[in-house]
Amino acid sequence: MTITNATIRAVNALTARWAQEVRGDGNSVLSAAGVWPLLAFLADGAAGPARGELAGALGMPAEQAAGAARELLAGMDAMRGLDSALGLWTKRTLELREAWEAGLPAGAHGVLTGDARADGAALDAWAAKRTGGLVERMPIAVTDDTEMILANALALRTRWLRPFSESGDLDSLHWPEGDVLSLRRVSAVPDRIGVADTPHGHVTELRVLGDNALDVHLLLGEEHMPPGRVLGAGVDLLARRYRVLPGSRLPYGEVGPGLRVERKRSATPEPPTLEVTTPAFHVTADHDLLGRHELFGLTTAVGTPQGHFPGVTGGLPLMIASAAQSARARFGATGFEAGAVTAFDLAVGGPPQLRWIVTTLRARFDRPFGFLALHRHSRLVLAAGWVADPERLPEHQEHLGDFEHLGDFENPEDF
16 A cells, blocks of 8 residues: 555654654664554544644644554555554453444454553563564553553664675764774765755765665764754655755765765776765664653643543543653664564543443531531621531430421421
């Protein structure tokens, strides 16, 4: 199935917004493609403000979200080198709405046994299997309050069309320790690299092609540019919002961040070459999605103790109890691999909506209490007090005494 441009733009937009949260003082890796379909299915079953917030995070109306998520999952499943899976686990007592469940991929629904430890182990095994061991554990813990787990796992692997060679330590002023593994490659295709002039600075883009159409673009911005700006520029370049000047058309000299074009004399004619040196890398990250609840449209869904997903289950009000992603990526001489597992834990958000209504009134003022004397119509308080030591019944008096006249009211309701 082909993924529509509208869905691609929506997922990439979430990537760019999430990338703005990345800080420059440490490694990070994230997968908006792993989060987006889960948000879409939640939006499909949400109501009220939560539905609107999720739609805003998705970048499309909630009524279109589930269809787009199915399209996205089917499209990713058809990609060579990419494995993607969606999983849903619910308590046996949780009744899902048929229309909502029918929109999920076939075979996605599993059952929680109620044993949190056993369920957690089973979900960890699912995460490890679906990512080929790249992510070994589910990023959230199953608790006794868990009613439903909605999760996505994806793993991608590609081998370079032209491998790099490992060339020892990388000579770099930024990594002076001298223990960074350097990768080097010489290519006769200079247009694999280019420079873009963005509103926030120049960005050098290197496209490293995989043998299964899964590629990696390396992006180097100017030194003053924060990570979010550089990654956002990369997303904009994919959408062709900015023009990339390819390597074959670049002038001589320092033409972009980390990129220099040189001219030299030669005894024989030679085609232009592209020499690339880059470090190998292996990065991991754990993301608490609720720590960025506004980014993912989850503010209302976690912020109030009431149900927000009546389209998921009609009888039990649910809210988001936790949401997280664990991700990993490795770039080496022969290829690239990455995996991510994203999960949402939904728990009871309020009292169950039962089918029948019964009325029972029970009142026992059997400890200190207060009182107000007020005017009924104006609600003006005429007296207020606290009863800590009530009056005692006189000895041998087992009748109402001065209050026997209460039985003389013509209408019992007057009392």
